[in-house]
Amino acid sequence: MKKNLISLAVAASVLGGAAVQAGQYVNPDKTGQVLLFPFYNADNGNATNMHIVNTTGKAKAVKIRFVEYKNSDEVLDFNLYLSKYDHFAFGIVKDPNGTGAAVITQDNSCTVPALGSPNAPFDGTATTNADGSVTRVQPFTNFQYATSKDVDSVIERTLTGHVEVIEMGVLTDGATAKTKWATFATHGATGVPANCAGIVAGWTSGAFETDDGVDAAEGGLYGLSYHINVESAAAYGFEPTAIDDWSTGATHTNPGSLLPTVVEGVPTATIHTSAGATQYTSINVGNGAQAVSAVLMTESLNNDVMVNPAIGGMTDWVVSFPTKRAHVDKAAAVAPFTKTWTGGPLKETPACEVISLAQYDREEQTFVAVVSTDLQFSPTPPDAPAADPAKICNEVAVIAMGTPGTASALNVTTGLSTIESTYTEGWQSMLFGTSASKNSMTVGGYKMTGLPAIGFGAYKVSNGAMSYGNAAEHKTVSNNVQSS
């Protein structure tokens, strides 16, 4: 359904119901105020390259945030000031001077701080190339979890994660020559911002505290990404989930701050009810975290599996929960998640959620694993499958289809897990919870089942020395919603 149809449906709902502002929603047009890239990885020579594009004719202030895979602890963020119609490209690679990940770019768009700056002990570098371009490398850091008493405080934890892009607002020109923020960010004929130093000075001088420099966010950002390993000769394209109407105002915040975060948008959400004449309904969730979760909720993820050894088939599923931290890094878990995360100090207790898998081959044959939570006749068969139910524990899970030890199609090792695949070709459904006890949350008068999940399947085949990769976004079941 197109955005305008969603808007009409929401308007109809609002007119017929409580006076709730239309809430944030996943924009099927793939543009928005917030972009959630489900994955990055810098293992084993991998690079994940990302583009962020401003499709509008207005300059924008944007927060780029990288978070690690276990608990979405932030590992780096910076402010990006996009010119109108700007295109910002960067890669995430292994730090050439360290063992964690780093962002690398030759883009001219204005960032604050400038990428390639000191940030001891994870200092960046800026190298001028023969053609005059500058290659900037800014390593990720472990400050947020290493000093938080996490057992796993190594910098290598930054090698896998996901990326949040948040529009903080539309840049405006202030009254004085020193506050022409939109003009400063605009690229001239040479392709560089007119005055990035002026924007930097806006922070160092405190001018942004007098005039925050932005109007309310309007959306219009899109992103794309591809994960590549040159040696293994395969690349996988994927796109972020775009959320629109996330904020009604500006959220321009000083660099060096963890704000804004994706969970502080408006507390209203437009959810897919698929019930009656109104397919979409705007609800007051009450808090930003569950509002984002509401628009991402899916009862299950569904996608292909292809591990046919005749063609060297490999399949990874990337499953990410962009809001999980806000639900589990607490004294008590908040629905729809059920377990809390503890990083230390003595041991790590991950917030694992049970999943139920149904696997199908290409001819409708199916296999559903029997787990200990299911009722069984006694005595149990001698070849009973694994007793423990499958679980997903990390906020970014990369799951290779195969027996333990199976290599990853994406060439990932950090945070990699496996799921055995019964069939060499077919598809799989991953239900959150069990059929008898699905994950769910009830907010704004609706009970919705599942978890707020995004991701994609990555497929690799080999033909002699040549290999090929492709990726396909997971198919979701977002409409299993009941009025409560």
Next chain:
Amino acid sequence: MFSIAKKSTTQVGEFLVGFCFLAIISTSVSAAEYRLFVNDQAACSSAGKTGSVCVVEIGETTPSTVTPTTVTPTTVTPTTSPPAVVTTSTDDDCVVSTWEDCGGDGAASPGTVSSETSAPSGGTVAGGNLDFGSGGSNAGVKTYPVTVTNDIIAYPFTIIQGAYYGTVVIVPTSKPFPDDGTEVRMWWSKTAGGQPLAGAACSGNLGREGSRYWDQSGTRGYGCTIDNTAATLFLNLQACISTANDTTCSAAGAAAGSPAPIYLQGRLNEAK
């Protein structure tokens, strides 16, 4: 765009009283002056009050620990706030008023108390120096490091008339957040540390990361509804160990929380 500082520069000056208080604060209104005693049964008893928490008119008793000295405020009393009554103490390390403390991080010294209080958990109330209200001066691009403790930090939340709405957000810092179950509660009230305003959205358990919304414009349909009239409310923060749905650290069995370092930010918007 709505520029906070443009609107409120004058008010900032009015608020900066620039004195501090410590341990026990005397609070005066135009005709009488009162002191709040917390966990001081002896002082309450000598004033003829029962219990360990009491409000005593000056003259009824003399504090046993600190003798405040009243001084003249150096700036005018703001028109949208309670009387700016200031006292100093014998401790010359700190000079704050209800609206200004000595800490650079927005957190007041533990143990300080401000005017008329009704702490849900019986904890003391610390005066904060930030004001994220529509008439305040701190909502905007900055974030403020604050350590929330079992003492309530009561920030003034100044309201001026207009179609305003906003957000208050907390996020963890790089400093270790306590892992003993401590979580941060936040609520708006009419008095420092007092009972929350009516409505489920006017108080919340934010944990270590979260946000709450307020609306005086009547246009949002969500958040804590605040009357669109000039007033000074209070935004209260307290760290405690309690049930998840305890939004003011007032549930039976609520225990003192450990010091919880956070970043705090307020945002202000104007409905168009």
